[in-house]
Amino acid sequence: MRISAEWLKTLLPVTDAPAALADRLTMAGLEVDAVEPAAPPFSGVIVAEIENCEPHPGADSLKLCRVNAGGESLQIVCGAPNARPGLRVPLAVVGAELPGDLRIRKAKLRGVESYGMLCSARELGLSEDGSGLMELAADAPVGEDLRHYLGLDDQIIEVDLTPNRGDCLGMLGLAREVSALTGVDFPGLPLQPISPRHDDQLPIRLEAAADCPRYVGRIIRGVDVSAPTPVWMQERLRRAGIRSLGPVVDVTNYVMLELGQPMHAFDLARLQGGIVVRKARAGEALELLNGETVELTPETLVIADESVPVAMAGIMGGETSSVTDGTSDILLESAFFSPMAIAGRARSYGLHTESSHRFERGVDPVIQAQAAERATALILEIAGGEPGPLIDVVDSVALPPARTVNLRASRISRLLGTDIPRETVTGVLQRLGLTVKGGPEEWQVSVPAYRFDISIEADLIEELARVYGYDRIPVRHPATPVTVSPQPEAHVSLARIRQHLVSDGFHEAVNYAFVDERVQELVDPDWKPVALANPLSADLAVMRTSLWPGLLRTTARNQSRQQERLRLFETGLRFRGELDALTQDGAVAGVIAGAALPEQWGASRRVVDFFDLKGVVESLAELRGDATAFDYVADQHPALHPGQSARIDLDGEVVGWLGALHPSVERALDLNGPVFLFELKLAALQVGQVPAYRGLSRYPSIRRDLALVVDESVSEARVRDCILRAGGETLKKIVLFDVYRGKGVRENARSLGIGLILQDFSRTLTDIDCDDIVERVVASLGSELGVELRG
Template identity: 35%
Template sequence: MKAPVSWIKEYVDLPAEVTTEALTDRLTALGLKLEAIETTGEGISGPLVVGQVLTMEPEPQKNGKTINWCTVDVGDANGTGEPQGIVCGAHNFKPGDKVVVVLPGGVLPGGFEISARKTYGHLSAGMICSARELGLGEDHEGIIVLPADAPAPGTDAREALGLGEEVIEFEINPDRAYALSLRGIAREAALGFGVPFTDPAQRDVPPANEDGYPVRIADPEGCPVFVARTITGFDPAAPTPAFIVDRLKAVGVRSISLAVDITNYVMFELGQPIHAYDRAKLQGPIVVRRAESGEKLTTLDDVVRELSPEDLLITDDSGPIGLAGVMGGASTEISATTTDLVIEAANFEPTSIFRTERRHKLPSEASKRFERGVDPLLPSLAADRVVELLVEYGGGTVDEGVTVAGGFPTPRTITIPVDLPARISGIDIDAATTVANLEAIGARVTVEGDALTATVPTFRPDLNDPYDLVEEVVRIVGYTEVPSVLPRRATGRGLTRAQRLRRRIGRTLAGAGLVEVVSFPFVGEQDFEALGLPADDIRRRTVGLANPLSAEAPAYTTTVLPGLLQAAARNLGRGQDGVALFETATVAFPTDQAAPIYGVDRRPSDEELEKLLEAIPTQPLHLGVVLAGERERAGWWGEGRQAGWADALEVVRGLSAELGVTLEVANATLMPWHPGRCAVVRVDGEELGHAGELHPNVCKAYGLPARSAAIEIDLDVLMSRTREVVPGPVFSTLPVAKEDVALLVDDTITVAAVEAALREGAGDLLESLRLFDVYAGEQLGAGKKSLAFALRFRAPDRTLTAEETAAARDAAVAKAVELTGAVQR
């Protein structure tokens, strides 16, 4: 919202010492954020004067262009008093017109210096200026022609052009709709400096009667009140007064015609959008209603719009003639022949206007105000202001008929303890200050005992509860007055067990070289197809979103892998040689219980609350890991290595070791993992998740390197089995006994199964067990592999003898033979 300082000062008597910077600082403190301060005509220096055209001789050129060789009276501004010779390419003026002339030595916006120069065979000493050349607008088709009563030739043109005006641009928050007007900004200025405010809307208006233009409201919720006034005998050729043109230009609106300019002027002045109809084009009474299926409307921008049944319309007997609160229709548009006008000033429901504007992608100055909430008492006042200006500058007669359809709302009241602002803010605010500040914003206040009741002004729809009143009092006193008080020590007991465990998990994974990512938890069918999930897979049963961010991802995910795989592919595609990513996030599995919908007028009963809780989806916390590309870098030390399924299992094992959990690993077949390189991980017999190499089709679908690996496990299950304190390692001074064994097994036997058998057979003397070699070859036979393990034995109280070590080794091998059918090599 742009506001010329002179326009603000018309309604508020600011102290002489208040500068524009001081004004903007105070208004910013009150909630109107400063965007910029502009000065009209900034960048213009040197002689800029009023000139009067004495002669103009058209001279056709060889290039097909016709220029005018003009002599212009510039008074004594050129130092000689003689007419100035100037070449001009525009044709919208004639001898006798007063124009704006920049003389040699002047500088125009953009650093464009003016000098006497020879052009088209003449010495042109200056320039006759257009609006664009002066930085006053985009019009470059013709030069500026001043009114006949403009100052005499040679006079400085800055005042005639309204240059030097300071214009403040504010960012207006949605809850401050009243500040989208000079009335609102001036009220805030008066509030900030404690000076009187002259309300431009304060006026006596004629009462409603039966003689006004007929209006019927068929949708009172969408349009609470509609005011109509009529003017006849209006002069459509009457010029717009210069001060209105200048002020509209300052707020960013170009002048169109007197009738349109005045409706725009009053909108910026009071904040009430106005629309004018050509009465001769209206057919029957005006009706405000919702659109019917199949209706269309050609709006003022000459676009034919398909209407929705949710659109609020202004109609007559011919059908729709305007989108209420957004834009009028072309069929009743004011033209150069319009002599009779019907003025509309109405109030519309904000949500309806917001949805219509978004639906038709048709933002306007009117909709910007209506969608935030316009003062419902303004229509009569604004309509009267418009007809006053139209008659004053355009002639004509105001009809005695005054139409007021609908009704005005009853103001709301809010009751608060008198000391509430002081208690909430910590500022020493007495009762008198509270009452004075609320009255300053336009509220009527009564005090009874320790309670205060404020009747909220109708132009403040944002004031709805006691704490809104507290905010109003405190912002006027000043937020800088809020004392600095050290917060009390938190009464909590620190992090919860789950929070501590999640941090341990994150540190462990980071220590293993993994980077945490956060991805959107939304999926669609294309994600499940990319993962290769069967049609009956439980992960395809999702919780749908009522308002998804994207139609392609309308559901909450049941697996964290889609987002992780996309992040991995994106990083690899941007030049990373390898990625190791992890994410901890909740997934959601729907229940069979439909969620009931209760009203908000009361708290649900215990039975109703139980039904609500039953309908909440199951939301376990999952950990996902993706390893793709280079896992170990190549260098002078040797060759690098690509990530694979073994790395995924090692991440799971490292995590379990950190959390003091013993894992059970077995073969599994589950998409999106490779059927031969997928492991199911269990804890105490309960499934924890899966880890292994991704299916080739999945790698291809996401653009990942072949043999990329992934993990997805249920952290809730893992953390429920985690020890709070994991015992540290035990060190012994006694020597370790080393034994290596090689076992020949079928290639269908997993390493985990052989390892478990060896541990069981070795007994308590076994300190560690490690697979150090896997071999398969023709000499072993088809379907066979050799597994070599390093066994380390140690007793806590003695040095083991060779016989004890051998016995433990043999017992381990015997158990492996028994359980897996192994043969010792």
């Protein structure tokens, strides 16, 4: 929401500077993103009137204008197509300074002298419109400084409102809020009813009263849509980020900004019969004002005439019933739509409008008639016309019920830890627009309909705290004793896992738990994801069953930004199963791509491979106190390369996967391969072993090396397990120091060079002892795995 400080001062006599006001709003929970000037700096620009316009003698595209600059007549050469006698426009006189460090000097254009420049809105930095001169009102005072005339020495306060504060999406609500924060009384807006000049009405029928319990309409005949919108209104719209589109549309937008009530105007001649508020029917379509035609779903609330939809309720009007240059009779619409009827509907069609933004958060359900009266008064003032009676159709049962909340002084003290004076409590609540009865120990507070966020006592206390000032609430230590929960010594914390990966050169990624269904299907097709009823966007439509979709999307985004060497990890929840039996389990996942080492002179460039990733997983296993706890079993996963993937088992249970991303998935996600990734259940890493003391032998160790010929189908892990079982307690360590394939080794086999470290606690081992152990190991390998000693 963009707030004009000058507009706010016309509603509330506040004396705070914009910066100070921004601080107040931020401290009260209405975060201010920026405070910026309403117009860029420029000087020497005045209001001028074109008295005469003649063709330039040396250029067909230029005009020679005689301009009244307030006391003197100047000759100006101008190329704007709308330059004409009687038009009042901005004139930058000689010596003027315009945005972009442009200084105006006397010039000679095609042999004719020009003493200044007539300006467009773009040249003054007021809009992007550079198609012609900026046209000012016919009564604009000639010779007056343009900044003073338009009030451009204004500040815009941009507020990032939270979804629960829809009441502040209008200047009326903001003025009420500032009144509560500053203590300045807010007199309110004087809204006077308009007397009808004819009896014409249109039948209005609410077929979906639960979604639209109130619809207010009014017919206005004889409207001059060619009338210019006053400059003051155009300026207020511009500062709010809305461009001028003609008097009728400008008025509806202005009332929306002023009162927070979105409005719409229909061309009465293009409506067939009355107005029907209903749900869309199967097969219906609507051409919107933005030129897009949408297929309506049965869940969409529409405004229709007796034959077809003419607007998407609370979102956008239709092109077929819009106000055009030929419109003379209009139907004003001012309605209340339930937030639940509008929430998510705009996004489902790829839309987001000022109207839907407000209705989704909640609009005051009792202000529709006042908004219609205000809009009528402005239209009559600007474009003329004859208004009919107000048509107010209400289903009072479906309107939000009135709320009364009891507030206790003891509860205020208990929650805030301080006593707020009773008169302060009453004053704060009343300035917020709440009706307060009772006291001094208990109040009955009637909540106005526009405050959807207040329903319980704690909500009122929150309002008191933020308006009273969080900085005025003293810091107090809790009176209750604090107990420290015991932490199992064997537990490996998530913080330690994350820090370990960061120390290993990884960067942590934080992605949404919602992912693109297409990517989810590519990466983890074995699990059907839970679809979101109200997704943020089409590519965030389902809950993730794996952390890989988010990590791969982050990888693609980084690679597209020239980040070639990537090491990313993420921790979070996976959501698996049906909605009524959904399981949420924590996981840690990582991805590596690009060079194995940063570019350097000491080592040649090498691309990461499967064993780089396996080493990362083994280092995580070391956090448990046992680097060999995981078993890596060659297996296939839909997202992984068939020849470079492994299942990770722990005590016979599958706890994760690692491997190279499947080439088809790489291509589908536009990744620069190869990409390697892993995923582990978090619980498998968090249950470790408590370190225990083990004495060192005083006797020397002996090493025996074996060259074993092993079939390719037999993993090194199986060989290691067999050796450990056969070696007994004397075998202290196994070292794999060589892997060889080639001459001297049969086909489909490899030679493993394995060192056995032997040591006893009670004596020095003899050669006979070592030979016995080696023979036992070799025999077990041969009988269990078909392993032979290499000759």
